Amino acid sequence: MRQRIRPSHNSPSHIRHPAALVAAAAIVTAVPAALAPPAHAEEGEPSLVISNLPATSPKPGEVYDESVVITNKGTAAADGVTFRIRLTRGLDFPDKTVPGCTYSTVGDQVGQALCELDTVIEPGTSVETPVRFKALPHALMEAVEYGTSATGTAPGEGFDDSNRRLTLTADSSADLVAVGEDTEALAGDRQSVTVQLRNDGPGWIQNQDSDDQTALMVRIPPGTVAAEVPDECAPFGVDGPSGPGGTPGKAKYVCWPADHTLDVNESLSFTFMLDIDDDAKTTTGEVKATSVYDIHPAFDKNPANDKAQIRIAIPTDYEPGPSPSDGPTDDASTPAGHGNDPEGQSVGGTGGTGSTSAGTSTGGTGAATTGSVNGNLASTGSDGTPLIAGAAATAAALGGVLVMAVRRRRATATAKS
Structure with a gap:
């Protein structure tokens, strides 16, 4: 009753x-x-x-x-x-x-x-x-x-x-970490660069009060052009996103999670394809953990790891190897520098031509998910911490000439002890 x-x-x-x-x-x-x-x-x-x-x-x-x-x-x-x-x-x-x-x-x-x-x-x-x-x-x-x-x-x-x-x-915090990359390329080549935004906790992140969502600011290194851009990354204007995600050719981008959520120990990756200018020298860009309007989140009490570099080393002492018709030959009548060693290929190969990563999120279980947004904040509404691992450098001394590999990457991921 x-x-x-x-x-x-x-x-x-x-x-x-x-x-x-x-x-x-x-x-x-x-x-x-x-x-x-x-x-x-x-x-x-x-x-x-x-x-x-x-x-x-x-x-x-x-x-x-x-x-x-x-x-x-x-x-x-x-x-x-x-x-x-x-x-x-x-x-x-x-x-x-x-x-x-x-x-x-x-x-x-x-x-x-x-x-x-x-x-x-x-x-x-x-x-x-x-x-x-x-x-x-x-x-x-x-x-x-x-x-x-x-x-x-x-x-x-x-x-x-x-x-x-x-x-x-809650009376707590979350530590945002920006992760850059250190890589190497030749002038006139195309190079991929992967950067990351990570949440080291202890709190999870999803803004419940406004559309000023957690984001990663990316400044493209001078002397390079962003040829391919993730859909989650929009051009950044004076005080916020100024165009649709994936727009190439801009100097600065802001990237954010497709679902506007960053769980504890979650790491989001964003891969850009950069065209290197023909006369480019070693150049440096920057990534910064911030918000889509470039306002430092009040919950992040550790600003020391908010910034990291994107560094692209451009060799200046490169000398091409001899052509097949030039120079002495070995016992097999093969021109020096062109033997069967798979590492002994001439510099100036095809370089990186991979496709752009669409904002990969790595979870605590090792699973990866991807998402895409259109850059429109009106659509405002996820675990793991692997760092970026780059390809190793390769070098071979053939005929007294040092041949430098087109791709040498050194991981510059910032790890929290």
């Missing part, structure tokens, strides 16, 4: 509901949803309104325990209330055995509790129900969605007076 709570001259107007809701919830979108228009009670309809949760910044491990008040401002009773709570992945329910509540995971690792409050809220009266959640070790940028509908049925999507959203930042 339902417990009916009716106002009387001798009863308080706010009554705490006996069945505790242990939870809180959040929509996993990077940009807050627009508020839905408030519900207007018609003749003979309930109109439930939910109070706001107090702001909080919990430390990992702490439990948040507050209450909200559900008030009926309509003209008819709400006979039973379905109360829904959602939590982003850095939060969880401290107890998943509350009577009347069903727990599940929806969408992008969103924890959900759907609780049936067996009560009647008459017009002009209120009930109180607790909202409880705990901050996990990787908590950082979080959100909680909580509420019902104006009539007491399960809420839809979006937010209004009966279904609300609280964003919070």
Whole structure:
């Protein structure tokens, strides 16, 4: 039998509901949803309104325990209330055995509790129900969605007076790391360069308050031209992205995760194909861990590893080997420098002609995923830390001439001890 709570001259107007809701919830979108228009009670309809949760910044491990008040401002009773709570992945329910509540995971690792409050809220009266959640070790940028509908049925999507959203930042941090590359190429050649953005934690990253998402700024080395660009990398203008992702020929790019999420120990790779100018000398570019609007994230307390170099060494003392018709020959009448040694090929080969990597994300299990975005921040809404390993340098002394390999890479990945 339902417990009916009716106002009387001798009863308080706010009554705490006996069945505790242990939870809180959040929509996993990077940009807050627009508020839905408030519900207007018609003749003979309930109109439930939910109070706001107090702001909080919990430390990992702490439990948040507050209450909200559900008030009926309509003209008819709400006979039973379905109360829904959602939590982003850095939060969880401290107890998943509350009577009347069903727990599940929806969408992008969103924890959900759907609780049936067996009560009647008459017009002009209120009930109180607790909202409880705990901050996990990787908590950082979080959100909680909580509420019902104006009539007491399960809420839809979006937010209004009966279904609300609280964003919070846990008392923690995340260490963004920029990883560059040190490689070698010949003037006039084409060279691939792979850079990375890594999250060394302890908090996961997904901006719940704005579209200023975590990103990697890439400055192309002078004397080179970006011929192929990942779809996740847009040209950077004065103060933000200024064109669609994948646009070639720009001096500076900003790259961000396709799903706007960077989990703890996740590393994102972005590969550019660069055309080296015919008269280029050794040149240096830069990568920087920042945001899509080039604002240093407040949660990153270790700026020392935010920047790294893209260095392309251009040899200047190269001398071509003898042609087949020139110079002495060996006992097999083969021109010097053109024997059967597979390493003894002449410099000036085809060079790097590989395709552009589309923002690879390496997870903690070693699996790799790829994604693509169109550079439009309106579409705003993932584990592992391998560093870039380059190809080794090769050199052979043939006929007294040092032949330098076109591709020599030295990993310059910044590793956290």
